[in-house]
Amino acid sequence: YLVTVNDYLARRDRAWMKPVYDRLGVTVGLIQMGMTPSERRQNYNCDITYVTNNEFGFDYLRDNMAYQKSEKVHRDIFNFAIIDEADSVLIDEARTPLIISGMPFGSSDEKRTKMLYMSLSSSVNHFVRTQKEVVRKIYDNSKKMYADGKYDEAVIGFLTVKCGFPKMKEIVETMQNAEILSKMERAENVLIRDKMIHTLDLDLLYSIEEKSGAVTITDKGEDYFEKIQSDENFFSTPELSIEIKKIEDEIEDPEERTNKKAEVMQRYAERSEYIHALHQLLKAHTLFEKDVEYIVQNGKIVIVDEHTGRLMPSRRFSEGLHSAIEAKENVSIQEETKTLATITLQNLFRMFSKLSGMTGTAETEASEFMHIYKLPVIVIPTNENVIRKDFNDLIFIRKDEKIKYIAERILKIHNAGIPILVGTASVQSSEFLDSILKSKRDISERPLKYNILNARHHEQEANIISEAGNQGAITIATNMAGRGTDIKLGETIEMLPERGALLQALHVKNVLKKMTVILLKEKKSKENISYLFENDFFLKGKGIHFNFDLKKNNEMILIVDSLREDEFKNDFKITIQSPFDKDNRMVCLSYNEKGECNDYIPAGLFVLGTEKHESRRIDRQLRGRSGRQGDPGASLFTVSFEDDLMRVFGNEKMSNMIKRLEALSSRETSVSHKLLTSSIENAQKRIEGLNFERRKYLLEYDDVINKQREIVYQLRNFFLNRKPPLEFIDNGLFSQNIASLKQGLEDTNSKGDLKALEDKIIKFSHIMNVDRIEISSNDFTNPDFDKILIKKITDKFLINFTEVSDYILENIPLMASDFIYSEIDDNSPYEEWDFERINEWLMNYFKMTFKKSEEEMTKKDFASFVKNKIEEMIKEKMSVFSNKSFLLFHLSNMFIISIDKLWIEQLYELDAIKEGISLRGYAQRDPLVEFKKEAYQLFNILIDSIYKNFCEKFFSAVQNLDVSKEKSRNIETVKREIAVNTSEDADSKQKPVMRENKKIGRNDPCWCGSGKKYKNCHGRNV
Secondary structure, eight states, rough: OOEEEHHHHHHHHHHHHHHHHHHHHEEEEEETTTTOOHHHHHHHHEEEEEEEHHHHHHHHHHTTTTGGGGOOSOOEEEEEEEEEHIIIIIIIGGGOEEEEOOOOSOOHHHHHHHHHHHHHHHHOOOOOOOOHHHHHHHHHHHHHHHTTTOOHHHHHHHHHHHHHHHHOOOOOOOOSHHHHHHOOOOOOOHHHHTTGGGGGGGTSSSEETTTTTHHHHHOOHHHHHHHHHOOTTTOOOHHHHHHHHHHHOOOOOOHHHHHHHHHHHHHHHHHHHHHHHHHHHHHHHHOOOOOTEEETTTTTEEOOTTTTTTTTTTTOOTTTTTHHHHTTOOOOOOOOOOOEEEOOHHHHHTTEEEEEESSSSOOHHHHHHHHHHHHOOOOOOOSSSOOOOOOOOOOEEEHHHHHHHHHHHHHHHHHHHHHEEEEEESSHHHHHHHHHHHOBBOOOOOOOOOOETTTTTTTGHHHHHHTTSSOOOOEEOOTTTTTOOOOOOOHHHHHHHHHHHHHHHHHHHHHHHHHHHHHHHHTTHHEEEEHHHTTSSSSETTTEEEOHHHHHHHHHHHHHHHHHHHHHHHHHHHHHHEEEEEETTEEEBBTTTOOOOOEEEEESEEEEEOOSSHHHHHHHHEEEEEEESGGOOOEEEETTTSHHHHHOOOHHHHHHHHHHHHHTTTTEEEEEEEHHHHHHHHHHHHHHHHHHHHHHHHHHHHHHHEEEEHHHHHHHHHHHHHOOHHHSSSSSHHHHHHHHHHHHHHHHHHHHHHHHHHHHHHHHHHHHHSSOOOOOTTTTSSTTTTHHHHHHHHHHHHHHHHHHHHHHHHHHHHHOOOOOOOHHHHTTOOGGGGGGHHHHHHHHHHHHOOOOOOSSHHHHHHHHHHHHHHHHHHHHHHHHOOOHHHHHHHHHHHHHHHHHHHHHHHHHHHHHHHHHGGGGGGGGGHHHHHHHHHHHHHHHHHHHHHHHHHHHHHHHHHTTEEEEEEEHOOOHHHHHHEEEEEEEESSOSSSOOOOSSSOOOTBBBTTTTSSGGGGGTTTTTO
């Protein structure tokens, strides 16, 4: 498998290499979004398959949700993967697991969820607006106190503002003052030391922690929100243990007591749901920004990938956050989904027996590659020496100063004929720059032309990138800018001398326009003016004519001298110099007063970063767009102290840098130095470390889930691989397939094409879901070929049936004996055994009971007796089916359906545990160890539940079966039986045994009133 980051690269690389592989006799496949399962299967079966990481991963998950083996598209074994842009796939995208979601809830629940978020949305809007007003007042008072010399009180106020509205423009600007920032840092450290940091939010409705992405409602906020909602008990959840004990003490009637407990549990669940929705809405309003983390497209919220800038239309934020953002943006709230299957990219690619990859930016993450994937990083020298010039970061105090510089720099580089790629961190940044450049004009006074490549315009990516290296091209792009694509230079280098002449002519034209004003002002003759406009400096038609005639140049200089306008003389002297140094492949952008160049840049693609990203690798990827294959090029990053990176992750060194910049601000608006660049890199390293810990945390927990996933998928595949297809069960389809195969084999054999003959047999075996059927040349010439083929297939299915029945006979009776061992205490005498409880359990799952015998039995003997009885009963039930293929289909289906249903619940439970497990750390317990314990207990319950679910289906299905009718049933009747018994919602004539009382579900609240789910309380060992 050759894995790439997007469909375009997979398609391009396969097109490049296919002719070579074709000549070598190697088949090459390609997986693209929108392909049908049959197309995917065909391409995966090629020797080499080009595919994106997402398509590969989702196909793997879908394969493990298939109900027929023929529906699967992957091969069974993953041998070797080569990953292009390995760091992007294995590190950047590894923070987000692949998830397939579905709609497991009823429509009433979905409507309630929508109403929940919509009903709270207006209240949260008001809540957030009120907080901003509170913060504004605190800021104004603090600013006044600071001016009055009350520094301590003022600094506490500034810290409160930072806590309540960290992106407020005024507080961001205030923190650019090195003196104030230093006082704030010292005050914050004192509060932390004295354990008084919580006092900062006493006047706030909620506090925001940007680094961890948390929003916390304060006591004052809770009171205020309850007033908005006119509900003084909004945050008051019932005290379950107290209320349930009260019910038990005061109510004697068991039915009434159960109903009352259910009411309390229902109130608790509803109140918790409201509080959760409120927190998600607050996060949506305070931490998630439109055109940064997401965009609104066609009335829907679409996530923007933080690493690539690409849209992810098939993904949703989890835990109701997506619905909260939809409510915030006032778009239609989509149905909430539940995880049906999930896997992290780390565990997906660790399934390969061999794994490798290539990228230009892996060296900084060498330790992570070794730690997670056991892959060493080897640096290969470049094909050509890199001659790109990487300038030191240019640092500004204010963001507006930075933007102004960027716009001027873009214009100057464009006018010099150099292509420029402007990298931004978000859709919002790229569109803000777009709004500024719209008013700019190039040297010929025409509106500036440029392309924008971001999540809104990603469809034009290939065309935009193909033009990005043309002469004077301007491309504004987010992180997605042509990753893995060469931005090839056009005829920039060869055409620059002509471009220089053009620039000179246009520049002189502008100079002469200025001179004309002065000529008129000083009342010079009209002849002089007409001379200026009749020479060859001006545009004529579509061409440019520029005359380097020395005489004319001297005359022009004399005219300037006679006007005594030094600025025009200097301006003109600049014009008659060539800006292009062909030998050094450099271009001059500006000159000093002596006519010497003071701003040379390489004559290749210029990369201008508008801000630093969280990861150094992404910055390096942007730099790497320029200077490829020995081409000239340059890169420069601009940074302001108002950027998120500097604002959130800056430290004391940063404040000292601000101080120095302020000292220079009277002369310069920016500063560039190697030490400053390294300080910024240190901030990036801190974020990289934090992100690595997050990925490591995700992987450690997913490793626990992955062990369970492997076992569950292995069990599922055991039944799926042995399940006969409908093509065999259905008499009409089977006959049709037999006839088709026979005709095809006869035609192929007559042509002598042995390869085609083999392919047809393999294809038929795949349809029948059996190992390859061995057919000799004598077989299909035999008049009884149909009978021979049916026998060969039936024999295969008899082997499958034996394996499945052996599995059932080995595990299902054992479940009963395990129950006996857990139910009866070792020291309990025979007379005290609870046969009522035992018989109730046996009736539930096996439709059988035992009478208490007069002779005493040991626990071991009784467990063995029950186990043997159930074995006999299962064999007896199976023996009534004369059609073993139908029975095999039915048994496999019951197991597969049970596994799928319960695995979805298991994923939900594991997510719920993982969400709150970190709180165990406060009790001095390792959250990971605790999670492993909880997950192991849940997994035991899961396997037990799969067996119980199967028993309920199997014994209910055969309980009232009429043996004589079943034996005379033809294959069409069998087909109808399948339709009845494999549909959980179908009305079946064979009704399962119904209970008089409602059965407690494994996820229902336990009857004892502990507040735990039944399976985690009294149902733990059931």
